[in-house]
Amino acid sequence: MEDKIQQIAEWIVNAKRVVVFVGAGLSTESGIPDFRSPGGLWDKYDPEDFYFQNFISRETAREKYWQMATEMYASMRDAQPNAGHFAIAELERLGKLDCLITQNIDGLHFKAGNSADKVLELHGTAMHVACLSCGKRHDRDSVQARIAQGEKAPRCEDCGGLLKPATISFGQSMPEQETAEASMRSETCDLFIVIGSSLVVHPAAYMPVIAKRGGAKLVIINRDETPCDTMADMIVKGQAGPTMAAILEKVKDRQ
Ligand code: NAD
Numbered sequence: 001m002e003d004k005i006q007q008i009a010e011w012i013v014n015a016k017r018v019v020v021f022v023g024a025g026l027s028t029e030s031g032i033p034d035f036r037s038p039g040g041l042w043d044k045y046d047p048e049d050f051y052f053q054n055f056i057s058r059e060t061a062r063e064k065y066w067q068m069a070t071e072m073y074a075s076m077r078d079a080q081p082n083a084g085h086f087a088i089a090e091l092e093r094l095g096k097l098d099c100l101i102t103q104n105i106d107g108l109h110f111k112a113g114n115s116a117d118k119v120l121e122l123h124g125t126a127m128h129v130a131c132l133s134c135g136k137r138h139d140r141d142s143v144q145a146r147i148a149q150g151e152k153a154p155r156c157e158d159c160g161g162l163l164k165p166a167t168i169s170f171g172q173s174m175p176e177q178e179t180a181e182a183s184m185r186s187e188t189c190d191l192f193i194v195i196g197s198s199l200v201v202h203p204a205a206y207m208p209v210i211a212k213r214g215g216a217k218l219v220i221i222n223r224d225e226t227p228c229d230t231m232a233d234m235i236v237k238g239q240a241g242p243t244m245a246a247i248l249e250k251v252k253d254r255q
Pocket residue numbers: 022023024025026027028029032033034035036037040041103104105106107123195196197198199200201221222223224225238239240241
């Protein structure tokens with residue numbers, strides 16, 4: 001393991017463009033469950049209840065969605081970044097982060113100190129709510145306050161449109177600009193590091209493939225196997241936080 005940490009640190013130091021790509025596994029050590037691990041959200045909820053088509057077509061589905069989203073938000077709002085988030089923020093401060101592509105919606109990268117111009121939130125953010133008709137964004141806490149008062153599926157106070165957390169649900173269009181930018185950064189980087197993602201949610205999971213095709217080295221740090229393991233230059237099967245903290249120490253030693 002020590003050798004792997006050392007090698008990854010060397011690759012980071014020598015790389016011109018490092019792209020870090022993360023999933024829900026980065027935030028489990030902050031107390032936010034992922035989807036697919038035992039005890040994760042798919043043990044508790046039915047994925048179908050998250051389909052966008054259901055949300056827009058039925059009031060009962062919207063009420064169910066908001067009930068689940070409210071429970072999930074409770075674990076995110078007060079969560080704190082862990083050693084993995086801090087290590088990625090430190091890579092930015094060291095000038096070693098071309099960009100961070102995140103599938104996470106928990107806002108922890110910003111709490112850890114990453115700047116907005118380095119972070120591409122591919123699946124949006126749970127920290128805001130968006131009106132699906134007029135596009136107006138609302139602060140999440142203000143909408144949650146309405147739900148606490150008894151509203152079940154809140155609507156936009158300006159236009160009456162459906163309000164939904166500003167996240168991308170299954171079947172909902174990906175944000176065009178972020179997706180295009182993430183593809184471009186993946187294609188042009190020379191080191192692509194995956195942390196805490198099962199790499200089964202597409203199109204996000206194409207990014208490591210794009211990076212590899214573009215000639216980058218691929219590192220995967222994840223507790224379980226992923227479909228991209230066979231193309232990786234290095235696999236670390238371990239906890240994201242301690243692994244990233246150890247890599248960061250070596251990077252700092254080498255700089
Ligand atoms: P996933 O649940 O499919 O996979 C998580 C992966 O992380 C698993 O392979 C697991 O082995 C690994 N893992 C869990 N804890 C780990 C740890 N401490 N260290 C290393 N590896 C660990 O998650 P995904 O790949 O991100 O894709 C699913 C979707 O989940 C994403 O679209 C994302 O938007 C959404 N999601 C986000 C959050 C969040 O924002 N924190 C939480 C739940 C789900």
